[in-house]
Amino acid sequence: MPTKKKCIECREEIGVASKVCAKCGSKQPYKAKLEERKRKMTTEWRELQKKNSSLNKVYDSTNLQLHKWELLERHPLLLLGRKTPEGFHAECLCPWELDSEDFNDAIDTIRKIYEDSDYFPYSRCNKKEKKS
Numbered sequence: 001m002p003t004k005k006k007c008i009e010c011r012e013e014i015g016v017a018s019k020v021c022a023k024c025g026s027k028q029p030y031k032a033k034l035e036e037r038k039r040k041m042t043t044e045w046r047e048l049q050k051k052n053s054s055l056n057k058v059y060d061s062t063n064l065q066l067h068k069w070e071l072l073e074r075h076p077l078l079l080l081g082r083k084t085p086e087g088f089h090a091e092c093l094c095p096w097e098l099d100s101e102d103f104n105d106a107i108d109t110i111r112k113i114y115e116d117s118d119y120f121p122y123s124r125c126n127k128k129e130k131k132s
């Protein structure tokens with residue numbers, strides 16, 4: 001991992017986590033390379049995935065990433081929410097065994113909170129459905 005980066009303004013070497021350059025005070029872009037990759041990927045990539053029906057490949061790579069986090073002892077839990085004709089539904093991806101009833105109940109509760117939360121724009125479609 002690099003420990004230094006160059007300031008976007010004065011090109012001074014600064015710490016990789018610096019939000020502001022210590023020399024010139026310029027604000028540094030937040031994870032600029034990652035944001036650039038996300039920007040490039042957005043439209044083109046999504047259309048290509050739909051055309052190739054490659055959802056399973058994305059699931060596979062996501063599961064692989066979750067497995068990597070598990071190996072790093074970060075124990076991930078991923079909720080993938082999507083709009084369906086019946087409302088906003090979330091599926092839960094988790095790289096460890098779901099073998100206890102308590103754990104399954106907890107996951108179910110977390111999933112329902114996510115599906116019904118007012119914080120997420122898509123979950124509001126569930127509320128509208130209940131009123132009608």
Ligand SMILES: [Zn+2]
Pocket residue numbers: 007008009010011012021022023024025026
């Ligand atoms: Zn600078």
